Amino acid sequence: xxxxxxxxxxxxxxxxxxxxxxxxxxxxxxxxxxxxxxxxxxxxxxxxxxxxxxxxxxxxxxxxxxxxxxxxxxxxxxxxxxxxxxxxxxxxxxxxxxxxxxxxxxxxxxxxx
Amino acid sequence: xxxxxxxxxxxxxxxxxxxxxxxxxxxxxxxxxxxxxxxxxxxxxxxxxxxxxxxxxxxxxxxxxxxxxxxxxxxxxxxxxxxxxxxxxxxxxxxxxxxxxxxxxxxxxxxxxxxxx
Numbered sequence: 737x738x739x740x741x742x743x744x745x746x747x748x749x750x751x752x753x754x755x756x757x758x759x760x761x762x763x764x765x766x767x768x769x770x771x772x773x774x775x776x777x778x779x780x781x782x783x784x785x786x787x788x789x790x791x792x793x794x795x796x797x798x799x800x801x802x803x804x805x806x807x808x809x810x811x812x813x814x815x816x817x818x819x820x821x822x823x824x825x826x827x828x829x830x831x832x833x834x835x836x837x838x839x840x841x842x843x844x845x846x847x848x849x
Numbered sequence: 850x851x852x853x854x855x856x857x858x859x860x861x862x863x864x865x866x867x868x869x870x871x872x873x874x875x876x877x878x879x880x881x882x883x884x885x886x887x888x889x890x891x892x893x894x895x896x897x898x899x900x901x902x903x904x905x906x907x908x909x910x911x912x913x914x915x916x917x918x919x920x921x922x923x924x925x926x927x928x929x930x931x932x933x934x935x936x937x938x939x940x941x942x943x944x945x946x947x948x949x950x951x952x953x954x955x956x957x958x959x960x961x962x963x964x965x966x
Contacts, residue, residue, distance in 0.1 A: 772957075777959070778959055778960075779853070779939055779957035779958050779959045779960050780939065780941075780957040781957070782954055782955070782956075785954070825892065829955075833905055834880075834953070835880055835882045835897025835899065835904055835905045835943075836882065836894045836897060836905050836907070837882075837884075837892075837894065837941075837955060838894070839891060839892040840891075841891045842891065842892075
């Protein structure tokens with residue numbers, strides 16, 4: 737079945753450091769790919785998405801590029817802030833089962849001032 | 850526009866009891882999906898309802914069931930609770946117009962934290 741693998745965490749960075757969180761997927765067909773963020777005590781918020789190969793999703797300084805050749809969707813940010821501390825989830829969805837998102841295990845990011 | 854709301858936010862039950870959780874989607878959204886989030890298993894898909902019909906189902910036992918009403922509000926029910934059912938239950942809604950709902954963003958509610966003692 738479909739699956740998403742994220743780099744293991746937790747990740748601890750200093751403010752203004754560069755962030756990369758790796759995400760690879762296994763799926764048949766052509767899934768859409770997503771990054772979600774979850775703050776303590778809250779639900780998931782969509783951070784960015786890409787719906788086809790070579791698409792780049794971007795939002796709030798975060799970016800990720802849909803790489804079909806490497807089945808990857810790595811999340812990057814050039815300069816993290818303390819407020820970016822949260823859990824980040826990579827996910828995929830397919831139009832053959834569009835109500836279902838398949839999530840990675842999540843990566844906890846802590847940014848220290 | 851109001852977001853997805855879930856009630857109650859917190860629940861404590863004992864083993865063997867049953868529980869009903871409620872989800873009100875964003876106005877106009879017809880698809881509601883439910884997920885279970887636990888530290889051990891992560892986020893797992895329970896089921897999706899669209900226009901009062903279950904459209905997709907995850908790999909959970911029959912103790913987990915749901916329904917959707919004509920106003921798109923959805924409930925999920927867990928019968929004969931087990932300790933392992935302790936989790937954060939999230940619902941997500943999307944426009945999901947008939948046909949491909951591929952690009953429709955899922956909007957998540959804050960979740961219901963269920964504790965089974």
